[in-house]
Amino acid sequence: MQPQGAIFVALPHLGPILVSLLTRHRMIRCYASYLVWKDLGGGFGRPLALPLGLYAVQLAVSWAVLIFFFAAHAHGLALLHMLLLYGLVVSTALIWHPINKLAAVLLLPYLAWLTVTxxxxxxxxRDSLCPNHHQPLPMGEKRD
Structure with a gap:
């Protein structure tokens, strides 16, 4: 690889690196589970089972989405898992809200990201089911 190639490989990573350096001392969304854990007394007792168990399931489903989407290219399965994940995140936010309002609010950007993805x-x-349906037609032709 030429030096220019390394620049193109590194360039997409600069934004996240800079953001992490600039917000090092601020709270980020992954801090939310810690807030819930701390507010419920720490440890791994029964009160933590539902709020953090639901969060653990959410993480597992999000990892499955990555596998289905990027490794298996199974967009339908990825979509189904994203819809499940969306419900899990909403449920997690609702359960976390009485425990720690900030933790629940920190899940909102994730919900926005899930909506887009x-x-x-x-x-x-949809395009994989009907690959020719979305291609432009020559001038004057209509679809059946």
Whole structure:
């Protein structure tokens, strides 16, 4: 690889690296589970089972989405799992809200991101079912 190639590989990573450096001392969304854990007394007792168990299931489903979407290219399965994940995140936010309002609010950007990625997954899945349906037609022709 030429040095210019390394620049193109590194360039997409600069934004996230800079953001993490600039917000090092601020709370981020992944901090939310810690807030819930702390507010419920720490440890791993019964009060934590539902709020953090639901969060653990959410993480597992999000990892499955990545596998279905990027490794298996199974856009339909990825979309189904994203819809399940959306419900899990909403449920987690609702359960976390009485425990720690900030933790619940920190899940909102994730819900926005899921909305966008689910839309993309839907379009990829739909286009994979009818690949010729969305291609432009020559001037003057109509679809049946």
């Amino acid at each position: 689910a839309s993309i997954a839907y379009h990829l899945w």
